[in-house]
Amino acid sequence: MIVLEPREHFFSTLIGLELQKELLKKMWESAQLPHTLLFAGPPLVGKRSLAFALSKYINCDTARAKTTTCTCRSCTLISRGIHPDIFVVEPTGATQTIQIDQLREVQEIANIAPIEARRKIIIFMNAEQMNPSAANSALKLLEEPPSYLLLILVSPQPHRLLPTVKSRCTQITLTPSTEEEIERWLIENLDISDVTARLASAFSAGIPGMALELARRNYIGRRDLLLRELDYLLNSGFPALFSVADELAKRFNKKEITELLLGWFRDILVSQYYPESPELLINKDAVNDIERLAQHYSPHALFKAIKELLATHTLTQRIINKRLLPLVLFLRLGKSLKTT
Ligand SMILES: [Zn+2]
Structure with a gap:
């Protein structure tokens, strides 16, 4: 989650x-x-x-x-x-x-x-x-x-x-929860490791938002959030672009967006070429999703998407406007993924 x-x-x-x-x-x-x-x-x-x-x-x-x-x-x-x-x-x-x-x-x-x-x-x-x-x-x-x-x-x-x-x-x-409640909640709802959950709850003083601040640096949670926004955009089309870009600009730093997505699309491509070797994936926890998407996108679309991601990644230092980067990136990404 x-x-x-x-x-x-x-x-x-x-x-x-x-x-x-x-x-x-x-x-x-x-x-x-x-x-x-x-x-x-x-x-x-x-x-x-x-x-x-x-x-x-x-x-x-x-x-x-x-x-x-x-x-x-x-x-x-x-x-x-x-x-x-x-x-x-x-x-x-x-x-x-x-x-x-x-x-x-x-x-x-x-x-x-x-x-x-x-x-x-x-x-x-x-x-x-x-x-x-x-x-x-x-x-x-x-x-x-x-x-x-x-x-x-x-x-x-x-x-x-x-x-x-x-x-x-x-x-x-509103009163704080117990440390145990928070730990259990983090493990059950956020898909994070026992170790991270224990650390986050221990430093949270029973305050869920504080535990989240600590746990949300967790890679899987960040990635899923990003993918959900991408999904929303691909399903809703161009009119959703601005609200998605706003959302991403608020929640991610510029580099993080391209890094997370590069890892993701790299895995989909790897899965197309080496379907028998899931151990090569970075996102091992999401093998099923990756295999499904490997069937869905053409290799050409994936290459184009990765090319756009790499190009934007090198731009992250130069684009000052936080909102502009996800806007440009997702516009290009959406187009690339529609390639057959
Ligand atoms: Zn309702």
Whole structure:
């Protein structure tokens, strides 16, 4: 499995937090979910992930998100950060504060009923960073939110919120998991070695996000993430190119993209020429996928793809714009792989 971004999470993919999840489920199912929630807890404990998982739980088209992962329209849009009814407010600028202009926009958004969701949801990240005028403006909304609206304040330092703001919210405190829980979770969900899992959990202080930071340097997880984006692009065509490039620019450094892909396409080519020698592969854990792709692509397409990768690899030092590299690379790669 791959390392998930907060917005890609479901209740079922979140480690620990059983009590918090149960409570939220019960409140929603019994129509008692408050319109204003505060998710508090140490950094990287899963507050953002829980906010997005709850958004899916509430708005899933099929109800699958209540028990497992889901790829319905609503869940997919939330996962990709483009759902028309789910908004995220982040601190901005040099001072890293949430400012009054942002709250004006929030007010406008809040006044319009959701387009397709059961609940329109506005998530305030690092809500303690609201400056006083923004906080006062937020207070008005928190006092009388429209019935279709759910406001989620996310904060690692809830004591820094205005008391009037805090008292308007139902606080849910997220607590760290045990080291053993984290270790087991890493091994079961991330396909990483026992040794890496042990190391990552030992240094995580029970904080899943911290364990992930350590474990995500893991090669397999990074590779699968990259391949998933490539798959998405090949299936969705040109319109997906920009969102894929953005995603990659955010998550990878430039060299890493070409290195991981070179290893991958090299293996597919090796598998075409030496199908009886899987021991020659770098990506030994993915023999089946590689063999399948070796059947799928023509040798000509693979040579072209590798040539493009090598050419881009030498460019990584010179292309300054982080987003440009994956854009150019994937455009060329997509074309090459379509060669017969
Ligand atoms: Zn769904």
